Amino acid sequence: xxxxxxxxxxxxxxxxxxxxxxxxxxxxxxxxxxxxxxxxxxxxxxxxxxxxxxxxxxxxxxxxxxxxxxxxxxxxxxxxxxxxxxxxxxxxxxxxxxxxxxxxxxxxxxxxxxxxxxxxxxxxxxxxxxxxxxxxxxxxxxxxxxxxxxxxxxxxxxxxxxxxxxxxxxxxxxxxxxxxxxxxxxxxxxxxxxxxxxxxxxxxxxxxxxxxxxxxxxxxxxxxxxxxxxxxxxxxxxxxxxxxxxxxxxxxxxxxxxxxxxxxxxxxxxxxxxxxxxxxxxxxxxxxxxxxxxxxxxxxxxxxxxxxxxxxxxxxxxxxxxxxxxxxxxxxxxxxxxxxxxxxxxxxxxxxxxxxxxxxxxxxxxxxxxxxxxxxxxxxxxxxxxxxxxxxxxxxxxxxxxxxxxxxxxxxxxxxxxxxxxxxxxxxxxxxxxxxxxxxxxxxxxxxxxxxxxxxxxxxxxxxxxxxx
Amino acid sequence: xxxxxxxxxxxxxxxxxxxxxxxxxxxxxxxxxxxxxxxxxxxxxxxxxxxxxxxxxxxxxxxxxxxxxxxxxxxxxxxxxxxxxxxxxxxxxxxxxxxxxxxxxxxxxxxxxxxxxxxxxxxxxxxxxxxxxxxxxxxxxxxxxxxxxxxxxxxxxxxxxxxxxxxxxxxxxxxxxxxxxxxxxxxxxxxxxxxxxxxxxx
Numbered sequence: 001x002x003x004x005x006x007x008x009x010x011x012x013x014x015x016x017x018x019x020x021x022x023x024x025x026x027x028x029x030x031x032x033x034x035x036x037x038x039x040x041x042x043x044x045x046x047x048x049x050x051x052x053x054x055x056x057x058x059x060x061x062x063x064x065x066x067x068x069x070x071x072x073x074x075x076x077x078x079x080x081x082x083x084x085x086x087x088x089x090x091x092x093x094x095x096x097x098x099x100x101x102x103x104x105x106x107x108x109x110x111x112x113x114x115x116x117x118x119x120x121x122x123x124x125x126x127x128x129x130x131x132x133x134x135x136x137x138x139x140x141x142x143x144x145x146x147x148x149x150x151x152x153x154x155x156x157x158x159x160x161x162x163x164x165x166x167x168x169x170x171x172x173x174x175x176x177x178x179x180x181x182x183x184x185x186x187x188x189x190x191x192x193x194x195x196x197x198x199x200x201x202x203x204x205x206x207x208x209x210x211x212x213x214x215x216x217x218x219x220x221x222x223x224x225x226x227x228x229x230x231x232x233x234x235x236x237x238x239x240x241x242x243x244x245x246x247x248x249x250x251x252x253x254x255x256x257x258x259x260x261x262x263x264x265x266x267x268x269x270x271x272x273x274x275x276x277x278x279x280x281x282x283x284x285x286x287x288x289x290x291x292x293x294x295x296x297x298x299x300x301x302x303x304x305x306x307x308x309x310x311x312x313x314x315x316x317x318x319x320x321x322x323x324x325x326x327x328x329x330x331x332x333x334x335x336x337x338x339x340x341x342x343x344x345x346x347x348x349x350x351x352x353x354x355x356x357x358x359x360x361x362x363x364x365x366x367x368x369x370x371x372x373x374x375x376x377x378x379x380x381x382x383x384x385x386x387x388x389x390x391x392x393x394x395x396x397x398x399x400x401x402x403x404x405x406x407x408x409x410x411x412x413x414x415x416x417x418x419x420x421x422x423x424x425x426x427x428x429x430x431x432x433x434x435x436x437x438x439x440x441x442x443x444x445x446x447x448x449x450x451x452x453x454x455x456x457x458x459x460x461x462x463x464x465x466x467x468x469x
Numbered sequence: 470x471x472x473x474x475x476x477x478x479x480x481x482x483x484x485x486x487x488x489x490x491x492x493x494x495x496x497x498x499x500x501x502x503x504x505x506x507x508x509x510x511x512x513x514x515x516x517x518x519x520x521x522x523x524x525x526x527x528x529x530x531x532x533x534x535x536x537x538x539x540x541x542x543x544x545x546x547x548x549x550x551x552x553x554x555x556x557x558x559x560x561x562x563x564x565x566x567x568x569x570x571x572x573x574x575x576x577x578x579x580x581x582x583x584x585x586x587x588x589x590x591x592x593x594x595x596x597x598x599x600x601x602x603x604x605x606x607x608x609x610x611x612x613x614x615x616x617x618x619x620x621x622x623x624x625x626x627x628x629x630x631x632x633x634x635x636x637x638x639x640x641x642x643x644x645x646x647x648x649x650x651x652x653x654x655x656x657x658x659x660x661x662x663x664x665x666x667x668x669x670x671x
Contacts, residue, residue: 012665012666013662013666014662015655015658015659015662016655016658018648018651018655019639019643019645019651020635020636020637020639020640020645020648020651021635021636021639022636022648024651024652024655024658024659026659026662026663026666026669028666028668028669035501035502035553036552036553036554038504038505039504039505039506039554042504042505047649049653052656052659053663056669063498063501064502076502078502078503079502081504082502082504085504119668121668122668127552127554128551128552129550129551129552129576131552143552143576144552144576145552145553145554145557145576145579145580145583146506146554146555146558146580147554147580147583147584147647147649148579148580148583150649151648151649151652154649154652154653155649155652155653155655155656155659156659156663157652157655157659158648158652159648159651159652160579161634161636193489193546193549194489194545194546194549194572194574197546197572197574197575198575224550224552224576225550227546227549227574227575229575229576257667258667258668261667261668292489293489293491293549313488313545316486316487316488316544317487317488317489320487410493410498410551411497411498411499412498412499412501412502429491429493429550429551431491431493431494431550432493432494432516432517432520433493433494433497433516434493434498436498436499438497438516438519438520439520439523
């Protein structure tokens with residue numbers, strides 16, 4: 001009987017079975033950032049322990065860094081203290097820190113892959129739920145709480161039960177103007193925001209085979225929005241080519257040995273799954289969210305649903321969503337006025353996201369009432385994008401070109417919605433208050449759809465706005 | 470590390486209605502600009518409370534009838550979204566010692582168990598019945614019994630079964646809910662295992 005990638009990685013990283021039945025699982029790579037690590041370092045010290053393998057933890061700052069005025073000290077003393085605390089903790093424990101002056105700082109889930117730290121067949125943990133992103137490389141990657149950050153710092157392991165595996169096949173060719181973001185929003189819409197609880201999602205099928213590494217990251221990133229703590233894609237040539245030559249990728253003879261291991265870790269053809277779900281790529285259209293959970297999604301040409309037409313279990317949240325979003329059931333999504341357009345985040349802040357949008361907006365202008373910002377996911381992305389002339393294209397179109405960070409995905413830095421502003425956002429969460437204003441409203445969509453909304457000033461079908469056929 | 474053996478949690482309850490209550494709602498991100506968890510309790514549900522006020526309603530945690538509640542009761546997929554441990558830390562510091570919900574998001578469930586907060590799953594109907602009893606008599610004592618897997622109340626004949634997976638129940642009942650001691654016990658095995666894994670040993 002064949003094994004899944006999860007089975008193989010789990011087996012290799014199992015230290016022992018704990019008295020409560022969970023696995024003491026070795027975490028090969030630990031990523032940390034300024035928000036969920038300071039308390040963990042404190043706990044390690046209080047217990048009289050030390051960081052066991054400092055060379056297996058990598059740090060950066062992303063959540064609280066301003067994206068415009070980046071000189072230290074930051075105007076927010078609390079944010080400034082958090083960066084200094086991380087700097088001190090890394091220096092004291094010997095952890096590599098991709099700090100602001102390094103040129104390599106960025107959102108932790110963008111920095112790991114671009115440095116070649118994220119590799120197939122590894123286990124990865126980070127105190128951030130979007131750690132599932134790294135699964136795009138065939139890693140088993142978990143978002144964890146701060147006590148578990150402590151556990152990993154002190155023991156390089158954590159206590160966790162082995163999840164079941166649901167294989168999600170998407171087969172076929174996506175239509176022009178439909179992107180990986182639409183694929184994951186569509187999957188969550190159909191399997192629910194809690195459908196993945198207890199599961200790891202294995203994304204597969206010809207659509208995933210054809211995806212670039214960055215497209216796979218967008219999908220795995222949002223596994224957690226479907227309730228699945230882990231999401232992964234089996235590694236293949238696309239993965240290996242992405243990793244070749246990156247700073248932390250194996251070199252020389254080690255490279256060949258690593259690729260052989262990576263090939264072997266992929267799920268066997270006769271692997272047994274706990275569940276299998278199939279989608280057809282051709283049935284997916286540009287998708288947006290209209291509510292307050294990522295599962296409240298519709299195709300761009302659909303109307304805002306009437307909560308009473310939905311299954312009974314979804315109605316209460318739908319009513320709550322309609323009230324918060326100030327929308328009218330039954331009216332078209334196209335034409336809803338937006339105030340802010342946000343292009344960035346660990347979901348869609350990568351070079352290919354910016355390239356795709358820049359290709360279409362050249363010579364066009366952001367609507368006069370819209371505040372539009374582009375936030376590259378890392379200093380690395382920003383630097384390449386600037387060299388390619390993308391920054392200039394965005395600026396000329398009326399977008400603000402910012403420094404790398406989490407920015408307006410969450411309200412922890414100066415980039416926030418004000419009042420009940422409505423934001424067309426390429427990020428991952430449309431929760432009430434997520435973008436920093438308790439009454440702020442978020443509609444999730446692909447980067448190209450964010451750009452279309454930015455230019456027209458309202459929710460629009462990017463295929464029509466940009467003539468994508 | 471000797472921890473309290475949690476076999477039973479008793480106290481007043483408060484019902485916060487809604488499904489998919491995410492951790493941003495439990496503790497908005499701006500309150501996470503801190504290097505300790507101290508002081509988070511007062512910010513639990515901060516924006517949800519403000520929103521209710523603005524709509525001319527009262528959030529359950531602002532309703533003085535439920536002051537002093539130690540058991541939080543809610544809907545399905547409670548604690549979804551961000552992995553922030555600040556969420557259960559804020560609830561604990563607010564005074565909550567257990568949560569009853571239709572279901573829990575996975576990371577929140579684990580974070581809460583590690584803090585010694587039992588998160589027990591009960592059916593929608595039983596939650597509605599319990600919420601109605603509390604609404605009628607806020608001082609009713611709710612008891613979550615981990616041995617019996619039952620939620621009971623003191624003044625009327627209410628008893629409902631709950632579910633709690635063994636990997637959470639046993640550590641709570643044995644006083645081993647914070648796994649660090651068990652993980653440290655395995656350190657020699659950790660080193661042995663590291664030596665067998667190519668990307669770690671080279």
